[in-house]
Amino acid sequence: MSELLEKYPIITNVTVAWGEMDALQHVNNVVYFRYFETARLEYFNRIKLSVNLKSSLIGPVLGHTECRYKLPITYPDTLTIGARIVDLQDDRFTMEYKIVSTKLNQVSTIGKATCVMFDFEKNTKTSLPEEVRKAIITLENIDI
Template identity: 30%
Template sequence: MTHPRKLVQTSLIPIRWGDMDAYGHVNNTIYFRYMEQVRVEYLEKLGFRVMPRGSAPVIINASCTFLVPLNYPGLVEVRMFCGHPGRSSVPTHYEIRLQGDDTLYATGESKIVWMDVATGKSVPIPEHLRAELPPF
């Protein structure tokens, strides 16, 4: 069963030579950086910043399924989707392709939780972010 989700951000990220591993393809850890970058760009577009006070988004889990190896050179296209939000969290999904190529190279997921920075406790998702999420 697939859950409804909304495309919220697409980012283009160049593959760097240093992203490669001994096997000649992009190292698995770099895929998490690609997902992080699109997520940060989306949240910054909505006016959220990582701040040492107030409330802020944090990631409580992340996963990636590697389907086809990526190689240098290339321009990675990362699509970020948001799913049904809870009180303080929203699931996110990612598709990683090369620009201009329909091949799905990897998929990923993470859960964003809003927290009070001082207490470390979850807080409700800000209303202006909730308004941007998929209607359910």
């Protein structure tokens, strides 16, 4: 399974809950966005991107998100989720996710999300803080 996620610096494990399945006995489509969120927050923690609005009035907001379902997931299973940044711009970055089923030992889902940096005090988008940009470059091992 490690070869399926070798280019992802953040790896998160999630246990599928019985209640996440729908009437067709597979994980409901909206649950995958929660799985992506779990991996995204793990990434944010690693790069110290504060999402606490009490201490920082600048943070990421989702501008776009998408999901491609390749295989249905059913209970019980443990999912391994890889997260990485595939595009880094002045005011935004795009993350890519890959979900691998432990039970099936295959990629079940891939997704993307574009996060835009937002100044909540001025109510407008803003530039990515330099320390966050450097943390992403270091984590992703990007040559710039």
